Amino acid sequence: MANIFNKLFSYKSPLVLLSQEASYCKQAAEMLTKALYDYLDKNDVTKYSSAIHTLESEADTVKVELKKIYERMKWTHFSKIDIVDIAYNLDAVIDTTDDIAKLLNMNRVDVLDDKIKKMILELTNIMFKTVQEVEEIIDELQQVAESVFSKREVSEEDRLIEAIGNEERYTDKLGIEIGKELFSRKKTMHPVDVLFLNNIVRMLMKISDRSKNVAERVQLLLHHE
Template sequence: MQVWTKLFAKSPFKPLIKHSEVVLNTVETLEGALQLWYEGNYRGMAELAVEVDRLEDVADRIKEEIRDSLSSKLLMAVNREDVLIYLHMQDKVADAAEDTAKWLLIKREHEVPQEIRDIILQMGTESIRAAKLVHEAIVQMDVVIESGFSEKEIEKEYHIIREIEGVESKIDGMDTALMELVFKHERELSWGDGFYVLNIARTLSNISDKAKDAAERIRLMMNK
């Protein structure tokens, strides 16, 4: 715990960056698993999906260590409660990645129409991009603090946040397109197949949703 306290003494965002690095590793591993699922390499996908689960556990442990170390006596440039809320939201990105990995593991060799697989892969790519941008955002927030809240660095942060919001909006459209495709292929898909596909899409959307929530918390911290 002393390690986290020392990091907080330097900046309230140094421990969040350490946690974010694990979250980033989690979503990047999911990205690899999703690509292998798309290609039909289920054995390779399963190995990576299990690793996603392990990394999410690591992120959870780090989150708890940080929370236990964040003393109310520490003087910080931002509100302690805001830091804790952001940490919770950032951790939810890893939780959503783990949920997707679990759905990938549920059903192995299956026939999903190509255009459905295409749009799921696109959704995954975009959602994971949002999660990667959250990592950039928390690193940039540390720069904002160190710069004394310079306008130049704040504008860079807002640019990242707008990118995240744009991705989340784009995925909303993909969600609708996927539902239309599921009904288009209803004769080819069993009820279970449709449920499986829609839940993979739901958990992928959750990654970008949680990324947007985390970005919004950064925006609130800057506005304060």
């Protein structure tokens, strides 16, 4: 009798793979936070770029593995589309993190006042917090599956999802404020630096936005079941 189990099961749990991908995102976001602190203190940030790129490649491998499982498996507990969408949003999180790290190596901002610096760092911290919460949400999703959707675990997941939504709204508000502050300094700062920093801010907002998308998809999974 041949091994039927390698055809019947995926051997690797898709949720464990998602959790790995989320963990790479968190590590990359943590590194990016350090990079931005160093950058705004005018320190060298080249070391962060390659490290984040390595994490991005590893996350990509996990995403491909996950996609393969869903291509092969015919019956799934969660909707395939939702799971693949979560994987792609996590991919966007780590890709954007990688892009920011690369951008930081391309240009140095000459003049930067403390107010802008403080606001960008606040945005960075919130971005990191949202990515951290995404990891918690994915980990909790494993508990939800393990408990076969017990009300207790679903409520806990809903609580985490609500928190991330509030943070993303604040990120949007803060990002617009930073943009206004930056453009109001177009005569004191170099215009390229204004656009450069505004671009970084927009990308940080995008990370939070993608994190919220992950949370929303998880919520759909929970309440669609």
